[in-house]
Amino acid sequence: MTSKLTRSLIYWAILSPLVVVILFPFGVMFVTAVRPREELFVYPPTWGFTEFRWENFSEMWVKTNFGGALLNSLYVSIAATAVALLLSIPAAYAMSRYRFAGKGAYRTFLLMTQMMSPIVLVLGLFRLMMALGLVNDLNSLVLTYAAFNMAFTIWMLQSYFNSIPRDLEEAAWMDGASHLTSLVRIFLPLAVPAVVVTAIFTFINSWNEFVLALTMMRSSEDFTLPVQIYAQVAGRYQVEWHHVMAATVLATVPVAIVFSWLQRYLIRGMALGAVK
Amino acid sequence: MSSVTIRGVTKRYGALPVLHGIDLEIRDREFVVLVGPSGCGKSTLLRMIAGLETISSGDILIGDRVVNDVPAKARDIAMVFQNYALYPHMSVYENMSFSLRLKRTAKDVIDRKVREAADILNLSKFLDRSPRQLSGGQRQRVAMGRALVRDAQVFLFDEPLSNLDAKLRVVMRTEIKALHQRLQTTSVYVTHDQIEAMTMADRIVVMNAGRIEQIGTPLELYDTPANLFVADFIGSPSMNFLLGTLEQGAVTLADGSRLPVAAAPQVAAGRKVVFGIRPEHLALSDDDNGLAAEVEVVEPTGANIQVYAKVAGMPLCAVFNERHDFRPGQVIRLTWSPRQAHLFDEASGQRM
Amino acid sequence: MANRIQKAVPLMMILPGLLLAITIIGYPIIDLAWTSMQDVSRFGKLTGFNGGANYAEVFADPLFWGSLWRTGIWTVAVVGGTLVISMPVAMILNDDFYGRGLARVIIMLPWAISLTMTAVVWRWALNGRAGLLNATLMNAGIIDQPIEWLATANTAFVVEILVGILVSIPFTTTILLGGLSSMPQDAYEAAVVDGASGWDQFRHITLPLMKPFINIAIVLNVIYVFNSLPIIWVMTEGGPANGTDILVTYLYKLAFRFGQLGKAAAISLVMFLVLLAFTMLYVALVSRNDRDDAAPEEEVDA
């Protein structure tokens, strides 16, 4: 048997090309975000630069209306998460605790919606939102994000709910609690971790969504962050790359940190839940 | 405290019948044990009394009240679950006081009751701990404590000791029994362990495949099992069964051996019967007249020795309190008092 | 009576979510099917039934066939490449070694970041004049002239496929890790006792036991990649000269650039049917090892 040390060295050596490629864009992002504008286009291209221009961030904030897009993104992501959870928690509870006619069909329906991607439906969705008068309204994104995330949230929650022993609720009933009381005082407190994790993943999904936001939001003050950043790049002669990269840093790093902290839940909850 | 009456209760899961008409009268203050092999419907029956399962047909009464449609929370029954079902996010104190808090009992009353119960159960030191920080036995006691503070009409237990190790199981068994003697609350206790049933019960209900096989005190079941199933289920090691034909006050085996029985029932000679004798009722014969058995395996337990032997090709076990030095292959001679022999009809399995 | 109400409880609990999903996901499908058989004005007005004219137009369009062909290449290449890389990565991450936690975080990182942002960064990194990829390769002496990565369709498409693989690795690795971590340890111990080499163990134990996980990883990835717009859209918008167009980018252009709504609806529907086929496959795969975990509550109605 090889020792853990040699094994570690070999493994890191195998992983290193992938690690480099993964970290490369982060390097690009940071290095570009902090370099002076004049040094963006030098020949030959180089990683080096003369000074850290932290003002890039504040300049960018003003010029690209980052704050507005940030608020839009926050609103959409929080509201979509709230709606998705509000609808998913009872559904997941029903899936986990009751037998009912049509349960199998409902499960299949969930799997199907999980597979439907917004892009295939984008034209139909756009026409729907037109009909509802919700184009250029952030709430159109709230509704669509909630709908497209629900299969995932129900799934996640259900697999966790299944792990909360049913006899806890039964014990509460025996103790004289009504269904509602046992739900509120016994079940939900135990479900909090799952709800939080699911909420954060839904939030991140909504935060990152592009196609629907690009389609439904036609005026720039309604843009969410991905669209706003894309708009700084697409169809322009002069792209202010240092601003774009500064914006990308601000938009991605907090999410990446939260995600890194949560990824083990994903491995445990989703992969197993999905396949089992 | 209250009696529990079960009248013609059945249970079906979809088309699958699980209980086929159970009739049972549990008297006030009685400690009744439901015992039977796995899957026979003990838990189902208990959960129907609790109100956790619907009743397909029949009636369940607590006291004089039919409770078929009364939800669990309104039945005033306390239950101890197999896996304890302690609320993991509450301390021991909060677990035990939950039901009282739901009833908005006055704080000082709650406190007095919880401390009283904790005192009885030796839990006073642990009231602030969370269930996670307790050993199996302590958790078990908290589950009991939760039932205790309630002053409920009836206590239900679903295999409360099955998650404990053998030693602790014996200790807790005694504690539960002592508790019942003190509180006298009507109790229904489910187990698949016949020793638990024998030691704890006022009366035992032996169940099998969704039916009641026999109801009686432990000694009634031991002395006069109603059928082969009960005879086999109660007692350890199990009763020996020897297949033979009934002829003139004795059972004749295939090899011609004659087994004396006390009062032979009035049936036609030549009837196929099962002769039953408990291992502990067999003794070594001082002469050569006893039943010949060929020793196969000898298992000393310390307190006694268990001898596994063959009689006319059928297995037989005998337990002796004295030490003997038997060798495999040796033929020993066994006798018994005919009063302790049992006779069953082979076709129906019923006691004759 | 009470029983009737009890039976309605679970239905009431799923109903609100179901209604939302039906409105947002179900309705557009029907609308697309309807639209795809109509003449549609630039402004989305349906001006009359035209039978299969939109479909005929789609199937006569060489750009459609080109996009379809590239969608095939794109899907197969990205999913295949992802799987080939993810399997060893997952096996490494499942083993115990120094820095495993860090390695897991790094490998999962691309998942946290929106595809749009990743694509924007790569678009800049691949910039012909000032891109830092060129800088890196020139410093390393691998090339001596900057390369215009995104200026020709062929290199651009290859680069996009590579980025596609990169962003698909975390999800795939996660599924495979889930599978590996549920692998029975004693099977390996038994195999070692039976004298199996590392390769034997992989072939005779890991691969067969991992098959359901690999299958699901393939199907899910096929669905995601087939539908993935942002990478290609942000990096090249399907250009130059439609040379990197796949179905989704082509569809998006038709619908929201060129206003050919009938044709776009027809393509959407074709894609929907392809997707449906994959989804059926997926549902079959999942339900094969899916049990009803719910603790029984009510008797099932016959």
Ligand SMILES: Nc1ncnc2c1ncn2[C@@H]1O[C@H](COP(=O)(O)OP(=O)(O)OP(=O)(O)O)[C@@H](O)[C@H]1O
């Ligand atoms: N929800 C259900 N749906 C269908 N069958 C069930 C259900 N619950 C229990 N059963 C069946 O009912 C029978 C009795 O179950 P029950 O749990 O009462 O057995 P038990 O006597 O308590 O057994 P054990 O000693 O193993 O706990 C079993 O055969 C079981 O398979």
Ligand SMILES: [Mg+2]
């Ligand atoms: Mg049971």
